[in-house]
Amino acid sequence: MATFPDPHGLDGLPDRVSVYEVGARDGLQAESAVVATATKIEFIQRLERAGLRAIEATSFVSPSWVPQLADAADVLTGLERHPGVRYPVLVPNLRGLERAVAAGAEEIAVFVSATEAFARANLASTLDEAVRTAAGVVQQAGAAGLGVRGYVSMCFGDPWEGRVDAAVPAGVAARLVELGCRTVSLGDTIGVATPGHVHAVLHAVRDQGVGLDRVALHFHDTYGQALANVLAGLQAGVTEFDSSAGGLGGCPYAKSATGNLATEDLVWMLHGLGIATGVDLDLLLRTSVWMADQLGRPAPSRVVAALGRPQGL
Incomplete structure (x- = not known):
């Protein structure tokens, strides 16, 4: 049985895609048992050896909000950093930015919602207040020479509000770009998007003047739609996708939100389409299985389930 996909491209797709790895932050933040700092650092270094070049390392959120990430400074300062690899961190406010800068952060991410209900549940603020908080962080980070990414959650649906009009996340994305975010990640936080919906939101984003x-x-x-939605994004012209090694994670504040798209599942499809990622699928598979061992349960990734446990792990 083949262990790697046989590449067959489709017209109109990009030649190369950037994989933005969120497993060490978004993947672990919902874990109830605290993962050792040394294990988190080893996880990040293994992901790097597998070829990932954007690895979100941690979040400088209050430990009372997310106890799993209370060791953010120790994780970031404990990393052996290498040229060409980015280790962005999520920061919720100016205090978080101060802590991140003190720990040597070179790139940060800010987080807002496309809906009022989720902003209140997750950020304890209104949507406008969350954007204003993000604005202060983006301004100070830019002044310090840090790159900034923006996250917009609930872009395709909200467990409290239901349907979300495509113009709403598009407007929030445009505000973040105007503030100075280099990129904006649009999140299907509860996994309800379908390919046509993805095209609709991206069309709305373009209408707001955001490339x-x-x-x-x-x-x-x-709902099993993540890879179909990736293909829709590729067809529209998107070349950066977030994923989590082993399919770890979910949103602790969103009802019914299961795990992130698994990085190896994403890479399998991209390589099958002949799209370069720079990721070694075998090393990535080994990393995901290793991390699953640390957590004491199988990885939910389809590729891990199909290929099984690598020999000599």
């Missing part, structure tokens, strides 16, 4: 070279997509696989 898709500034847009990334972040899909959850709640």
Whole structure:
């Protein structure tokens, strides 16, 4: 049995895609048992050896909000950093930015919602207040020479509000770009998007004057649609996608939100389309299985399930 996909391209797709790895932050933040700092650092270094070049390392959120990430400074300062690899961190406010800068952060991400209900549930603020908070962080980060990414959650549906009009996340994305975010990641936080919906949101984003070279997509696989949605994004012209090694994670504040799209599942499809990623699928598979061992349960990734446990792990 073949262990790697046989490449067959489709017209109109990009030659190369950037994979933005979120496993060490978004993947681990919902874990109830605290993962050792040394294990988190080893996870990030293994992901780097597998060829990932954008690895979100941690979040400088209050430990009372997310106890799993209380060791953010220790993780970031403990990393052996290498040229050409980015280690962005999520920061919720100016205090988080101060802590991140003190720990040596070179790139940050800010987080807002496309809906009022989720902003109140997750950020304890209104949507406008969340954007104003993000604006202060983006301004100070830019002044310090840090790159900034923006996250917009609930772009395709909200568990409290239901349907979300495509113009709403598009407007929030445009505000983040105007503030100074280099890229904006549009999140399907509860996994309800379908390919036509993806095209509709991206069309709305373009109508707001935001080029898709500034847009990334972040899909959850709640209803098994994540890879179909990636293909829709590729067809529209998006070239950056978020994923989590082993399919780790979900949103602790969103009802029914299952795990992120697994990085190896994403890479398998991209390589099958003849799209370069720079990722070694075998090393990535080994990393995901290793991390699953640390957590004491199988990885939910389809590729891990199909290929099984690598020999000599």
